[in-house]
Amino acid sequence: MNLELYYALSKAAGVVVTVGLFSVLYKENKFYRFCEHLFLGLAAGWAAVGVWTESLHTIWYDRMMGTVDEAGKAQSGGHWIYAALLPVGFMSYMVFSKKHNWMARVPLGIVLGVWSGQQIQAYFDTYGPQVRAGMKPIIGTSGFLVPGADSGINPQVIAANVYWSQAISNFLFMFTLVSVLSYFLFSFEVKNKIILKVNIMGRYLLMIGFGAIFGTTVMMRFTLVIDRMYFIWNEFFYKTLFHGK
Amino acid sequence: MKIKTIPKYTVYLLLVLAASIPLFFDIKMPNKPVDSSAATFKSLMTLEKGDTVLLGTDWTGSTRGESKAELIAILRILMRKEVKFAMWSSADAQSPRCAQDVITEVNAMMKKEGSREYKQWEDWVQAGFYPNSDVAINNVGQDVKKMFSPKRGTDSTGKLRSVMESPVLEKIQKIEDFKLVIDVTASKTSDFHVQFISSHKVPMIFAVTGVMVPETDVYYNSGQIAGFLGGLKGVYDVEVMMDKGLNVPDKDGKIEVASTKVTDQIAGFPGKDNTGSGSKYYPTLHFALALMIVLVVIGNVEMAMARKGAKNS
Structure with a gap:
C-alpha cells in the first residue's frame, strides 16, 4: 500500500469514527457504541504497549537485565535487585483474594508513603509563593x-x-x-x-x-x-x- | 410549563454550521495579547541558538484542537531559533506519539519555508514516557541525569546510546542547566511542575487548555511560572506576535501589538508563514460563542414568556 493511500484511509477512518461519536446527539445507537468501544480498546491496548516499551522496559527491565549494543556487546551491567520489585507489584492483585488481600496493602502503603512524603514539599512550593504574592x-x-x-x-x-x-x-x-x-x-x-x-x-x-x-x-x-x-x-x-x- | 420552540437538532445543526462555515474564510480579528501570552513569547524569543530546553508534552488526541496548536507554535519558535529540546511525557502513554507526529508536521513546515529540518538525536531527543506524573516530575527535578540515562536513542551512526550522551543533553547535569522548562499539558502535570520544579529556580512556561486557564493564572500572577499560553486565545496571541512582533513600532511609529507588562521590544518572524490553528480557529470560535449567546437569550426570553403565560392562565 502506498503512503498516500494509507494516509487517505487513516483520515477516512478518523472521519467515520468522528461522525459515529457525534451520532449520539441524535440518539443512542449501535454505531456510536461500536465507535466508543473501538476507542476504549485502542486506548487500553496502546497504554499497555506504551507503558512497557516507553517506560518499564527502560527504567526496570534494562536496569535488571543490563543492555547490549547492536553487535551484542555488553553496554551496561544488570542489577538483579530490581527483580525484587516484581513480587511487590504483583501483591497489588491480591486485592481480589479474600484470604490474602492484606498483601495488597504493602504496595499501596509504599505508594501512600511516597505521596505523603512529597506533599510537604508540594504544599510549600505551591502555596508559599502565592501567600507572598498575595x-x-x-x-x-x-x-x-x-x-x-x-x-x-x-x-x-x-x-x-x-x-x-x-x-x-x-x-x-x-x-x-x-x-x-x-x-x-x-x-x-x-x-x-x-x-x-x-x-x-x-x-x-x-x-x-x-x-x-x-x-x-x-x-x-x-x-x-x-x-x-x-x-x-x-x-x-x-x-x-x-x-x- | 413546556418550552419547545427550537428543536434540539436545529441547535446542533446551527452549531455545526457556525463551527464550519467561518473556517472557509480568512477572517482577521483585532487582538491584544494577554500578559501571560506576552511573557511566554518573551521567554521563548530570548532563547539563543544552541540553548537546550526541556519540553514536556502531556496531551493526547482529546485536546488536539488546543494542545497541538500550542505545540506547533512553540516548536516553530524553537526550530527557527535553533534551540535544542529534550521531549518527555508523564501523563498519558499516547502523548509521545502525538508529539512526534507534530514534530514531523512542523519539520515539513520548516522545509517548506526553506529552514533547516530538525534531526532526532542531533537537535532533539525523545526522553521517554514515565507513568506516575508526580513521582516522575519530582525525579526530574531531583536528578534529571539519573532519570533520563536509561532511555536510549539511535545516534547519527545508527548506534543505540543513552540520550544523555546526545548533543542535546550531553551538557545537562541538573534541571537548572536547561534554559527553560516547557510543559504543553491538558492534565495535572502543570501542578506537579510547580510543586517539584519551581523551587529549582529554572524558568518555566506552560501551554494549557482553556479549562485550565483560571488555575494556571494563579501560578503566573504569583511569579511561580514565567508565562503561559491559555487555550486558543494563547495560540492566537503567540501567532500574532510571531507575525508582528511585540511592542515593535511600524513606519509611522505606531505600535500594533503592545503589552503594558512586557515592555521589551521583541521582533517576531516577519515575512514568514506564522499562521496556524490559532488564526484559523479563533474567528470561528467567536461565531460559535455568538450563536450560544443568542440561544441563551432566546431560551431565557421563552422561559419568561412561558411563565407569564402560565400565570395569566
Missing part, C-alpha cells in the same frame, strides 16, 4: 493609568511605581481574597454583621469565579468541535480527497 500594595504612588510602551518612560520606572489603577485592582484582589476566606469560616458560628456581609460577598465572588471557569470550559469544548470540523472539511475533504493546497 501581599499587594493598595495605595498608589503615581498617576492613574500605567503608561504604555510608547510613552517614552523608562520601563524600570514604570515597574517601580504603583499606579492608582493598579492600586484599585490590588484592593479588589485583597477584598476578594479576604471575603472568600471568610466564607470558609465553618469552625464557629459567625454572628458579627460586618463579617456576615463580607461572608455573603465571598459567596458571590466565588460564583463569579466559577462562572469564569465555566466560560473558559465552554470555549475549550467549542474549540474541540471546531477542530473536528476542520479535520473533516479541510484535512479530509479538501486536502486529502480533492488534493487542495
Whole structure:
C-alpha cells in the first residue's frame, strides 16, 4: 500500500469514527457504541504497549537485565535487585483474594508513603509563593493609568511605581481574597454583621469565579468541535480527497 | 410549563454550521495579547541558538484542537531559533506519539519555508514516557541525569546510546542547566511542575487548555511560572506576535501589538508563514460563542414568556 493511500484511509477512518461519536446527539445507537468501544480498546491496548516499551522496559527491565549494543556487546551491567520489585507489584492483585488481600496493602502503603512524603514539599512550593504574592500594595504612588510602551518612560520606572489603577485592582484582589476566606469560616458560628456581609460577598465572588471557569470550559469544548470540523472539511475533504493546497 | 420552540437538532445543526462555515474564510480579528501570552513569547524569543530546553508534552488526541496548536507554535519558535529540546511525557502513554507526529508536521513546515529540518538525536531527543506524573516530575527535578540515562536513542551512526550522551543533553547535569522548562499539558502535570520544579529556580512556561486557564493564572500572577499560553486565545496571541512582533513600532511609529507588562521590544518572524490553528480557529470560535449567546437569550426570553403565560392562565 502506498503512503498516500494509507494516509487517505487513516483520515477516512478518523472521519467515520468522528461522525459515529457525534451520532449520539441524535440518539443512542449501535454505531456510536461500536465507535466508543473501538476507542476504549485502542486506548487500553496502546497504554499497555506504551507503558512497557516507553517506560518499564527502560527504567526496570534494562536496569535488571543490563543492555547490549547492536553487535551484542555488553553496554551496561544488570542489577538483579530490581527483580525484587516484581513480587511487590504483583501483591497489588491480591486485592481480589479474600484470604490474602492484606498483601495488597504493602504496595499501596509504599505508594501512600511516597505521596505523603512529597506533599510537604508540594504544599510549600505551591502555596508559599502565592501567600507572598498575595501581599499587594493598595495605595498608589503615581498617576492613574500605567503608561504604555510608547510613552517614552523608562520601563524600570514604570515597574517601580504603583499606579492608582493598579492600586484599585490590588484592593479588589485583597477584598476578594479576604471575603472568600471568610466564607470558609465553618469552625464557629459567625454572628458579627460586618463579617456576615463580607461572608455573603465571598459567596458571590466565588460564583463569579466559577462562572469564569465555566466560560473558559465552554470555549475549550467549542474549540474541540471546531477542530473536528476542520479535520473533516479541510484535512479530509479538501486536502486529502480533492488534493487542495 | 413546556418550552419547545427550537428543536434540539436545529441547535446542533446551527452549531455545526457556525463551527464550519467561518473556517472557509480568512477572517482577521483585532487582538491584544494577554500578559501571560506576552511573557511566554518573551521567554521563548530570548532563547539563543544552541540553548537546550526541556519540553514536556502531556496531551493526547482529546485536546488536539488546543494542545497541538500550542505545540506547533512553540516548536516553530524553537526550530527557527535553533534551540535544542529534550521531549518527555508523564501523563498519558499516547502523548509521545502525538508529539512526534507534530514534530514531523512542523519539520515539513520548516522545509517548506526553506529552514533547516530538525534531526532526532542531533537537535532533539525523545526522553521517554514515565507513568506516575508526580513521582516522575519530582525525579526530574531531583536528578534529571539519573532519570533520563536509561532511555536510549539511535545516534547519527545508527548506534543505540543513552540520550544523555546526545548533543542535546550531553551538557545537562541538573534541571537548572536547561534554559527553560516547557510543559504543553491538558492534565495535572502543570501542578506537579510547580510543586517539584519551581523551587529549582529554572524558568518555566506552560501551554494549557482553556479549562485550565483560571488555575494556571494563579501560578503566573504569583511569579511561580514565567508565562503561559491559555487555550486558543494563547495560540492566537503567540501567532500574532510571531507575525508582528511585540511592542515593535511600524513606519509611522505606531505600535500594533503592545503589552503594558512586557515592555521589551521583541521582533517576531516577519515575512514568514506564522499562521496556524490559532488564526484559523479563533474567528470561528467567536461565531460559535455568538450563536450560544443568542440561544441563551432566546431560551431565557421563552422561559419568561412561558411563565407569564402560565400565570395569566
